[in-house]
Amino acid sequence: MAQPGYPWALELEVRYRLCGAGLVVTQSATNRGESAAPYASGAHPYLTAGAGPADGRTWVHLHGEHAVSLWADARHGWLQLFTADDVGEASRRSLAVEPMTAPADAFRSGDGLTVLAPGERFEASWGVTAGG
Secondary structure, three states, rough: OOOOOOOOOOEEEEEEEEEEEEEEOOOEEEOOOOEEEEEEOOOOOOOOOOOOOOOOOOEEEEEEEEEEEEEEEOOOEEEEEEOOOOHHHOOOOOEEEEEEEOOHHHHHHOOOEEEOOOEEEEEEEEEEOOOO
């Protein structure tokens, strides 16, 4: 729905699918307006490898008591990492690995920003796997 600050009408859809390889998330946006609309998406899954601290490797594979990995398709040109290091005793119990289709501040800079023509659809997928 168009609103002040973002006057474009987009139809947004998120599909979640559990399969043998883990969780697959597919996000899509279709421009339902009459002019081109800037678009970017990001996700904020928190991953944990068990009760102990996560080691947070840049490979986006976490190993601890268990192992978990995050993957993103080629539409996600950026990954952003966030730790909870500033929350005392909860520090490093999880790591946010955020697949993004554009970097932070893309609406201002234009870097990596997708512009959807009227009726155009954009789709991107990411997922989480356990084990390995």
